[in-house]
Amino acid sequence: MDLEFDQQAEQFRAEVRKFFAEEYPRDLLARAGSGAALTKNDLQRAERALASKGWLCINWPEEAGGPGWDVTRKYIFDQEMQHAGAISPVPMGVIYVGPVIWAFGTEEQKARWLPGIKESTTFWAQGYSEPEAGSDLASLQCRAERDGDDYVVNGTKIWTTLAQHADWIFALVRTSKEERKQQGITFLCAPMDSPGITVHPIITIDGRHRLNRVTFDNVRVPVENRIGEEGEGWKYANFLLGNERTSYAHVAAKRMGMASIEALASSNEQLKDDAAFWDRFNELSIRLDSLDMTMLRVLSSLVDGESPGRESSVLKIMATEIAQNISELRMQVYGYEGLAVLDSDAPNPKAAKAMADYFGGRAQSIYGGANEIQKNIIARRVLGL
Numbered sequence: 054m055d056l057e058f059d060q061q062a063e064q065f066r067a068e069v070r071k072f073f074a075e076e077y078p079r080d081l082l083a084r085a086g087s088g089a090a091l092t093k094n095d096l097q098r099a100e101r102a103l104a105s106k107g108w109l110c111i112n113w114p115e116e117a118g119g120p121g122w123d124v125t126r127k128y129i130f131d132q133e134m135q136h137a138g139a140i141s142p143v144p145m146g147v148i149y150v151g152p153v154i155w156a157f158g159t160e161e162q163k164a165r166w167l168p169g170i171k172e173s174t175t176f177w178a179q180g181y182s183e184p185e186a187g188s189d190l191a192s193l194q195c196r197a198e199r200d201g202d203d204y205v206v207n208g209t210k211i212w213t214t215l216a217q218h219a220d221w222i223f224a225l226v227r228t229s230k231e232e233r234k235q236q237g238i239t240f241l242c243a244p245m246d247s248p249g250i251t252v253h254p255i256i257t258i259d260g261r262h263r264l265n266r267v268t269f270d271n272v273r274v275p276v277e278n279r280i281g282e283e284g285e286g287w288k289y290a291n292f293l294l295g296n297e298r299t300s301y302a303h304v305a306a307k308r309m310g311m312a313s314i315e316a317l318a319s320s321n322e323q324l325k326d327d328a329a330f331w332d333r334f335n336e337l338s339i340r341l342d343s344l345d346m347t348m349l350r351v352l353s354s355l356v357d358g359e360s361p362g363r364e365s366s367v368l369k370i371m372a373t374e375i376a377q378n379i380s381e382l383r384m385q386v387y388g389y390e391g392l393a394v395l396d397s398d399a400p401n402p403k404a405a406k407a408m409a410d411y412f413g414g415r416a417q418s419i420y421g422g423a424n425e426i427q428k429n430i431i432a433r434r435v436l437g438l
């Protein structure tokens with residue numbers, strides 16, 4: 054599928070491509086391509102390179118500090134960033150909480166928090182999940198009790214990505230017990246150096262530290278750090294999830310993945326004439342085209358600053374299943390060479406990275422709300438079953 058863009062859009066593409074070729078830090082492209090674990094410094098340098106052009110928060114409304122691009126420009130920018138192999142912005146500030154602050158925060162909160170996200174001087178973590186509240190997020194137990202001008206927070210958040218780097222955490226906390234568990238949830242922001250917050254690392258099977266458990270022990274959070282109304286946090290939480298679930302598409306990177314699989318398989322004696330392999334490949338290519346179209350359709354129907362609604366569940370399932378299927382196909386191409394661990398001594402580093410991507414991809418159908426839960430949302434709220 055080829056989308057044709059007008060001349061202005063193509064000029065914009067050339068400008069973006071030039072930026073990634075000439076101005077974006079070369080060492081970061083090399084590190085991202087090697088599959089090396091990225092440090093906080095890498096992530097912030099990557100974001101600041103984009104911020105220097107005003108290109109970090111591309112989905113924010115212009116008044117909030119976004120570049121004011123239409124859907125075509127956002128699409129082209131995303132394509133070029135992925136083609137270049139650049140590091141995607143860390144989503145917790147830029148994609149998740151930033152738009153919530155803009156849509157529901159006070160003027161004071163916007164002035165306090167948005168510049169740090171826009172310039173990548175503050176790093177945020179997402180405190181939604183708890184040990185007993187993942188899929189059933191509304192049953193969360195982390196408690197916040199009002200004491201004067203503060204809330205006193207006690208409880209545990211888990212799977213908190215990159216909390217070890219974070220300056221701030223946005224957290225869903227329970228401020229009251231109501232008949233409907235979606236009520237009585239409040240959206241609070243706390244500095245990570247608040248007394249009583251402790252980050253406990255969770256090391257994953259690949260030996261890396263990205264995930265954490267974060268405990269709150271009598272943490273005092275000023276009431277002025279609450280976004281929106283007390284007890285109405287579920288509304289803001291879902292606005293955020295709409296943006297989160299739509300952010301997984303990464304169509305251009307998926308297309309590049311398919312192109313490299315095609316090149317490798319075409320020169321592979323076992324696969325080049327394997328009809329079953331190419332059937333799978335072609336079916337996946339068609340699904341990728343339909344993801345691309347669905348994504349564009351959803352994005353073009355949104356007013357600036359609006360969060361996609363239930364459609365985001367459809368996109369989340371499509372994007373993450375396709376990502377997993379691509380990583381499976383790639384493993385088929387690499388065969389036993391993929392059974393290497395990702396290290397600099399691996400006999401075939403590309404195969405080792407394919408293996409790491411394969412394992413990393415398993416998490417995609419879990420985070421952001423497991424795909425089974427997205428199917429429940431579609432059944433109930435889209436199909437009305």
Ligand SMILES: Cc1cc2nc3c(=O)[nH]c(=O)nc-3n(C[C@H](O)[C@H](O)[C@H](O)COP(=O)(O)OP(=O)(O)OC[C@H]3O[C@@H](n4cnc5c(N)ncnc54)[C@H](O)[C@@H]3O)c2cc1C
Nearest residue numbers: 179180181182187188212213214416419420421422423425
């Ligand atoms: C890599 C990674 C990063 C993450 N980062 C963050 C983060 O930064 N911040 C954060 O707050 N959370 C984060 N999460 C947590 C993530 O949102 C949860 O893991 C997810 O919501 C699932 O919850 P759970 O792990 O408790 O699984 P469970 O809810 O226990 O589910 C287990 C299984 O049961 C299925 N299941 C559960 N209920 C139903 C049902 N009603 N119908 C059908 N099937 C059902 C699920 O689909 C799943 O397959 C991250 C998770 C991962 C894996």
